[in-house]
Amino acid sequence: MSNSNEHNELDQFLRDKFEGHTIExxxxxxxxxxxxxxxRVISIHKYSRLKIVLYSSAVVIAGLIVMLFHSKNEKSNLPIISNKGIVEKLPETKTVPSENKVFENPVNSMSPENLIKNKSLAETRKGTERISKTKNQGNTPLDIMENVNGNTPYNLTQIHSIRFKNIGFLYQYKPESLRASTLPVKKTEIREARKPAHSNYKFHRAVNPLKARHISAKRYYAQKSKNKELIKLGKFFDNFDLRANVSPMLTTRSLNNLQNVSDMDYDREFYDETESNRVLVNGGLELAYNINPHWEIYSGIKLSRYAQKIQNAQDRYLIISSDQVIIPSSAGNIIVNGNNIGQLPAQSLFKTKIKLQFLEIPLIARYHLNQNFYFDAGLKYGCLLADKTSVSLNDKNVDFSVKKINGLKKNNFGLVLGTGLNHVTRAGIRFELGPEINLGFNNLNPTAGVVSKSVSFGIRTGIFFGKYKRM
Amino acid sequence: MFENKQLHTIVKRSLGGDLKLRKVLYGHVAPMMLSVAYRYANNKPDAEDIFQESVLNVFDRLHQLRDAEKIHGWAKIIVVNEAIRFYKKKRNMVFTEETLPETAKYEGDSDIYKHLELEQILKIIQQLPDKMRMVINLYAIEGFKHEEISGMLGISVGTSKSNLHDARKQIKNFMKEEMRKLG
Known part of the structure; x- marks a missing residue:
């Protein structure tokens, strides 16, 4: 019988013997x-993890409460829906100032030229009356602007021309008084006025006080869709913000399931004693889309780093053989090979620096409570770009080489929570500042039985490209 | 033995901290757990330490148990992990590629161990050095592969194979000796 069969037989024999075996x-x-x-007493580490979760929850809950409160207050500014339709705040009907109502008196002389002039003046009066009755009942942004700006003799002049055309004359009448009050409308003003009110209400002009009146629901929604068209056809990119982001973050990790660690007799206390956290600066570019006055969604590209310093004295690493030792780390174990590396003197100390670089793509929703305050919540995907792990020994004369067991996990998904303040300087520079926390979902450690997830928190700063102004 | 529904209720109420039902659940899994602990330990006090710690782990992590039916397999893994952790902690175990001296070479006789009782086999396994006992238990009885064992123990696949080979030789030699004693 071959050795292999004998071995299988022995294994099977042992398996059968102990199958269902019990000892009372x-x-x-x-x-x-x-x-x-x-x-059991909750350990400090469990408590600190708990604290992170509690603080994050408290921020989110507080945000939701304030949001709820804010939206209640805001209801008074929104259209009132009644059985009759929707009551919307519309521009006050314009009254033509008296100076514009002054027209030249008809000329009594009955010469053909005077007859024409008299007729034209009569037409002008009718036209003006009709305008004062009908004009500005529309609520397009241009109408609103015209109402806000007061008189628009520019339009009156146009009507004159039309009326004259109707009766077959090309004579354009423009009273002196009107000419004097005619001010060219600036293109920028038209653009501002055409901009839908919600495009970025925080930093653009507001529409002046308006009066409420009943309009039909059909007209209300037609108006809304018109605004959308304006965004698409006209200034679609006005709703985007581009900003650079620089964030100093403290990187650490959450450790779980350490009771399953079987490769070494190291537990949470071991990792906490040997490893220390580091502060690193992360940064990238973000493009935000303003959905409405309160909500925006942003994504971008960011270089994010995770780093730790590890110090292992002789009783803090595993001696595999005289030429190989293993340095345990929460971001994967490190194998050190070298002649007699397993027989170093007691005062030997390994210093390890782990630096992981991730390229991150976030997808985050932001709620603007008001011009100044916002909340962020979303997800991120990180792809491992580089693992720059280095090991040094206090004895410089010992040569060794380093490699990591099985390598690291390449992908890291996570949750991003944050809040902060927006500010626009007088020079038009807009920036934001606030705390942020990133919680990784994926286990970074390839060692069986250890679950190590990245956690980083710090201050997020962002500076916007382009100029802004406050309301 | 309990029906699935009963077992589910017992687990659920044990999770809630019901001491009586915890004892019932203990009675259900403890004999198996103690048997596994004895296989991995080389003496009674160690086996009981591993057992006690494992039982506490079972109750601590009961919320992680998805299917009450599989509590035996789940509890067994906890004992195995606890045993490995226990011996790593107690002794600075270093797994090497060293094999037994040539004098200890096994002389083939596949029938001898079949006449032995389970208690005698348990005693033989307990006599093995720690590293061999771990590997033979994990490979031959639990059915783990060398790749898995190397991950669990933090050793290379070669070391795992070498320890298994030595353990088998040792067991057979012990068995032979035991048979000789029995006449």
Whole structure:
């Protein structure tokens, strides 16, 4: 019989013998266990993890409450829906100033030229009256602007021309008084006025006080869709903001399932004693789309780093053989090979620096509470770009080489939560500042039994490209 | 033995901290757990330490149990992990590629161990050095592969194979010796 068969037979024999084998425990064993069922003291580390979760939850809950409160207050500014339709704030009907109502008196002379002039003046009066009755009942942004700006003799002049055309004359009448008050409308003003009110209400002009009046629901929604068209056809990119982001972040990790660690007799205390966290600066570019006055969604590209310093004295690494030792780290174990590396003197100390670089793509929703305050919540995807792990030994004369066991996990998904303040300087520079926390979903550690997820928190700063002004 | 529904209720109420039902659940899984602990330990006090710690782990992590039916397999893994952790902590175990001296070479006789009782086999396994005992238990009895064992113990696949080979030789030699004693 071959050795292999004998081995299989022995293995099978052992498996069969112990299959279903039980040993009845004594009553004392249960008593010992029962005594330990008393509530265990939560360790400092568990507490700090708990604290992170609690603080994050508190920020989110507080944000939701304020949002709810804010939206209640805001209801008074929104259209009122009634059985009759929707009551919307519309521009006050313009009254033509008296100076514009002054027209030249008809000429009494009955010469053909005077007859024409008199007729034209009569037409002009009719036209003006009609305008004062009908004009400005529309609520396009241009109409609103015209109402806000007051008189628009520019339009009156146009009407004159039309009326004259109707009766077959090309004579254009423009009273002196009107000519004097005619001011050219600036293109920028038209653009501002055409801009839908919600495009970025925080930093653009507001529409002046308006009066409420009933309009039909059909007209209300037609108006809304018209605004959307304006965004698409006209100034679609006005709703985008581009900003650079620079964030100093403290990188750390959450450790779980350490009771499953079987490769070494190291536990959470071991990792916490040997590893220390580091502050690194992350940064990138973000493009935000303003959905409405309160909500925006942004994405971008960001270089994010995760780093740790590890110090292992002799009782803090595993000696595999005289030429190989393993340095355990929460971001994967590190194998160190070298002649007699396993027989170093007691004062030997390994210093390890782990630097992981991720290219991150976030997708985050932002809620603007008002001009100044915002909340962020969203997801991110990180792709591992580089693992720059280096090991040094206090004895410079020892040569060794370093490699990581199995490498690291390439992908890292995570949750991003944050809040902050917006500010626009007088020079038109807009920036934002606030705390942010990133919680990784994926286990970075390839060692079986250890679950190590990245956690980083710090201050997020952002500076916007382009000029802004406050309302 | 309990029906699935009963077992589910027992697990659920044990999670809630019901001491009586915890004891019932303990009675259900403890004999198997103690048997596994004895296989991985080389003496009674160690086996009982591993067992007690494993039982506490079972109750601590009961919320992670998805299917109450599979509590035996789940609890077994906890004991195995606890045993490995225990021995790593207690002794600075270093797994090497060293094999037994040539004098300890096994002389083939596949029938001898079939006459042995389970208690005698358990005693033989307990006599093995720690590293060999771990590997033979994980490979031959639990059914893990060398790649998995190397991950669990933090050793190379070659070391795992070498330890298994030595453990088998040792077991067979012990068995032979035991048979000789029995006459």
């Amino acid at each position: 425990p004594t009553e004392e064993l249960w008593e010992g266990i029962e005594q330990q069922f008393a509530p």
